[in-house]
Amino acid sequence: MLEIKNLHASVNGNEILTGVHLKVNAGEVHAIMGPNGSGKSTLAQVLAGREAYEVTAGEVRYNGKDLLEMSPEDRAREGIFLAFQYPVEIPGVSNTYFLKAALNSVRKYRGLAELDAVDFLAMVKQKMGILEMDKTLLSRPVNEGFSGGEKKRNEIFQMAVLDPKLAILDETDSGLDIDALRIVADGVNKLRTKENAVVVVTHYQRLLNYIVPDVVHVLVEGRIVKSGPKELALELEERGYDWLKEEEQVKA
Amino acid sequence: MTKENDSIEQLTNQEYKWGFVTDIEADSAPRGLSEDTVRLISSKKQEPAWMLAWRLKAFAHWKTMTEPTWPNVHYPKIDYQDAIYYSAPKQKISLNSLDEVDPELRRTYEKLGISLEEQKRLSGVAVDAVFDSVSVATTFKKNLSELGIIFCSFSEAVREHPELIRQYLGSVVPQTDNFFAALNSAVFSDGSFCYIPKGVRCPMELSTYFRINAAETGQFERTLIVADEGSYVSYLEGCTAPMRDKNQLHAAVVELVALANAQIKYSTVQNWYPGDKEGKGGIYNFVTKRGICSGANSKISWTQVETGSAITWKYPGVILKGDNSVGEFYSVAVTNNRQQADTGTKMIHIGKNTKSTIVSKGISGGHGNNSYRGLVQIQKGATNARNFSQCDSLLLGDTCGAHTFPYIEVKNTSSKVEHEASTSKIGEDQIFYCKQRGLSSEDAVNMIVNGFCKEVFRELPMEFAVEAQKLLGISLEGSVG
Numbered sequence: 001m002l003e004i005k006n007l008h009a010s011v012n013g014n015e016i017l018t019g020v021h022l023k024v025n026a027g028e029v030h031a032i033m034g035p036n037g038s039g040k041s042t043l044a045q046v047l048a049g050r051e052a053y054e055v056t057a058g059e060v061r062y063n064g065k066d067l068l069e070m071s072p073e074d075r076a077r078e079g080i081f082l083a084f085q086y087p088v089e090i091p092g093v094s095n096t097y098f099l100k101a102a103l104n105s106v107r108k109y110r111g112l113a114e115l116d117a118v119d120f121l122a123m124v125k126q127k128m129g130i131l132e133m134d135k136t137l138l139s140r141p142v143n144e145g146f147s148g149g150e151k152k153r154n155e156i157f158q159m160a161v162l163d164p165k166l167a168i169l170d171e172t173d174s175g176l177d178i179d180a181l182r183i184v185a186d187g188v189n190k191l192r193t194k195e196n197a198v199v200v201v202t203h204y205q206r207l208l209n210y211i212v213p214d215v216v217h218v219l220v221e222g223r224i225v226k227s228g229p230k231e232l233a234l235e236l237e238e239r240g241y242d243w244l245k246e247e248e249q250v251k252a
Numbered sequence: 253m254t255k256e257n258d259s260i261e262q263l264t265n266q267e268y269k270w271g272f273v274t275d276i277e278a279d280s281a282p283r284g285l286s287e288d289t290v291r292l293i294s295s296k297k298q299e300p301a302w303m304l305a306w307r308l309k310a311f312a313h314w315k316t317m318t319e320p321t322w323p324n325v326h327y328p329k330i331d332y333q334d335a336i337y338y339s340a341p342k343q344k345i346s347l348n349s350l351d352e353v354d355p356e357l358r359r360t361y362e363k364l365g366i367s368l369e370e371q372k373r374l375s376g377v378a379v380d381a382v383f384d385s386v387s388v389a390t391t392f393k394k395n396l397s398e399l400g401i402i403f404c405s406f407s408e409a410v411r412e413h414p415e416l417i418r419q420y421l422g423s424v425v426p427q428t429d430n431f432f433a434a435l436n437s438a439v440f441s442d443g444s445f446c447y448i449p450k451g452v453r454c455p456m457e458l459s460t461y462f463r464i465n466a467a468e469t470g471q472f473e474r475t476l477i478v479a480d481e482g483s484y485v486s487y488l489e490g491c492t493a494p495m496r497d498k499n500q501l502h503a504a505v506v507e508l509v510a511l512a513n514a515q516i517k518y519s520t521v522q523n524w525y526p527g528d529k530e531g532k533g534g535i536y537n538f539v540t541k542r543g544i545c546s547g548a549n550s551k552i553s554w555t556q557v558e559t560g561s562a563i564t565w566k567y568p569g570v571i572l573k574g575d576n577s578v579g580e581f582y583s584v585a586v587t588n589n590r591q592q593a594d595t596g597t598k599m600i601h602i603g604k605n606t607k608s609t610i611v612s613k614g615i616s617g618g619h620g621n622n623s624y625r626g627l628v629q630i631q632k633g634a635t636n637a638r639n640f641s642q643c644d645s646l647l648l649g650d651t652c653g654a655h656t657f658p659y660i661e662v663k664n665t666s667s668k669v670e671h672e673a674s675t676s677k678i679g680e681d682q683i684f685y686c687k688q689r690g691l692s693s694e695d696a697v698n699m700i701v702n703g704f705c706k707e708v709f710r711e712l713p714m715e716f717a718v719e720a721q722k723l724l725g726i727s728l729e730g731s732v733g
Contacts, residue, residue, distance in 0.1 A: 048688050052680070076690040088685045092703025101699065102689035109690070141703065158689065 007058035018222035034219035077109035079165030148175035185210030281338035310427035310437030409445035479514035512547025524560035531590025534562025541568035545577030569598030572606035587620030596626035616652035
């Protein structure tokens with residue numbers, strides 16, 4: 001589904017990604033871990049098409065297409081979803097209105113009929129159940145006045161509505177208490193199918209107890225330095241990242 | 253520069269879509285302004301002597317005044333002797349039905365999407381269409397007159413209802429009020445008059461479409477609305493103007509009078525030609541709008557969406573004289589390209605327990621400059637007066653400006669005045685967030701801007717709110733979703 005080859009990216013002239021290789025197949029969950037500043041969020045943003053990041057080398061194929069050639073909105077319409085680490089507020093625009101516009105824009109792109117208000121609300125109600133969302137969040141402006149936990153939950157709710165093929169969760173666990181973490185993780189698990197894939201970017205192993213990854217990658221200084229089964233996350237939790245950095249230096 | 257900025261730029265660079273000129277023979281006064289011009293206008297309109305005397309008094313005073321320089325706007329000096337002060341479409345007979353209206357004129361309205369027939373049949377909105385300076389068609393007059401409501405052109409009111417005009421004309425905005433009001437009082441061409449009798453609730457939204465058409469003709473509209481005790485009226489004013497090279501001066505005066513327990517809701521959508529990207533051409537909109545809540549428990553609300561004009565200079569205000577009276581001001585002002593706006597309101601609290609609310613939203617793009625200027629004055633006798641003001645500015649891009657000049661004068665210790673202000677820039681983060689959910693940048697900007705204006709739009713009558721969103725869309729981007 002997603003194939004990243006030798007991806008280099010920089011922001012304001014500073015190279016952040018220094019040659020990322022990654023392959024994600026449909027039905028898989030990949031976790032990307034790594035110390036602060038290793039480029040985890042940059043990778044997520046580059047995949048979503050953030051213009052502030054400049055791709056200087058490498059290739060990204062998504063379902064056979066050249067992802068880097070696509071505009072951010074087309075990537076979204078092709079089924080890439082980024083759950084933001086810091087979801088922004090859009091004052092005066094209700095969550096429902098926003099989501100309906102987004103969904104219909106995606107549907108239009110895919111040649112599907114736009115949903116009317118009745119069908120949309122029926123669908124939304126069902127999805128809200130998955131995330132145990134408070135109904136009042138629907139009529140409130142997008143993320144405005146939401147608590148940190150509500151914002152993160154709202155991201156996954158949007159994901160449920162938009163039904164992406166490739167979901168990238170950028171530190172969705174940060175700022176969540178244990179109960180909220182469980183609800184969000186359950187939501188993600190319920191949305192998993194054989195056809196879609198999830199990339200989970202996280203600092204901590206905690207989230208991976210709930211969303212169990214098929215592969216864990218460790219990103220250090222803009223490169224994936226180690227990949228392994230889910231147990232790798234536990235090892236990282238115990239040993240930290242320094243030993244990997246040292247290994248890297250030895251290799252270099 | 254990122255693509256998001258590019259797209260904002262692209263959207264804000266859009267040109268005025270409704271620029272076209274209607275080819276109708278106009279009957280114009282010679283260029284220039286003197287006592288003779290005033291007399292000519294008065295005689296063209298077959299006015300009674302008292303009306304001429306009123307105009308001449310205004311003119312005499314105007315000559316002693318100088319143009320105000322305090323607004324935060326810049327424009328070349330206006331040569332008042334180089335303008336035409338009267339222009340009327342050549343139509344010798346008065347009309348009984350829409351069918352008699354000049355077809356060319358009708359086509360213009362149709363281009364604007366305000367076909368009178370359609371208005372008449374479908375929307376239930378009575379339209380007093382002011383084309384240049386003479387009202388050419390008035391609809392629904394009959395239905396209204398059955399309720400005792402008077403809704404007609406100003407000239408007609410001078411002829412048919414002199415007692416009301418003499419009582420109320422200049423009672424809120426005196427001839428000597430300010431430079432532009434005095435000019436208007438001397439040379440006003442036409443406008444609308446509306447009277448709602450005691451206890452009557454006007455059953456439809458009253459509406460006037462203004463359109464400046466003949467080249468280089470100053471427009472001096474005069475509107476007077478009187479709501480008698482316990483009555484209610486909602487009045488809509490909407491404007492577009494064709495493309496012009498030379499700046500056009502527009503100095504209107506609007507007076508509202510609300511007697512005890514009466515309520516007036518006055519809504520404006522203004523989309524006059526703003527000039528091209530370099531600021532060439534465009535309307536100078538120097539307007540005096542004021543209402544008086546003269547009786548107890550009365551209420552006046554101004555709602556305005558200002559997207560046009562090269563320069564906007566207006567402060568729709570309310571004099572809260574009656575006890576428990578309420579004044580409201582809801583405003584969206586857009587300045588794009590080289591547009592300048594210095595706008596706000598004046599709330600003058602005189603009566604006890606008077607309340608006022610001000611919500612002002614300024615949006616600046618391109619090299620636009622947007623200033624909010626507002627006065628809240630609580631006079632000595634205004635016990636327990638309350639005011640709440642909120643001024644928000646939204647910037648699109650790096651070359652525009654937003655300014656806030658609040659003036660607060662409080663002379664009563666039991667009163668309470670609150671002022672909130674914010675300035676924000678439409679964020680790259682916000683646009684990217686929307687795009688990541690599948691929305692185009694155009695839809696994203698649209699959504700964010702409309703969200704920003706929501707508190708004002710919801711004060712507009714439904715059909716007008718839709719139009720307002722459209723106009724905002726046209727001035728900033730393609731279309732509103």
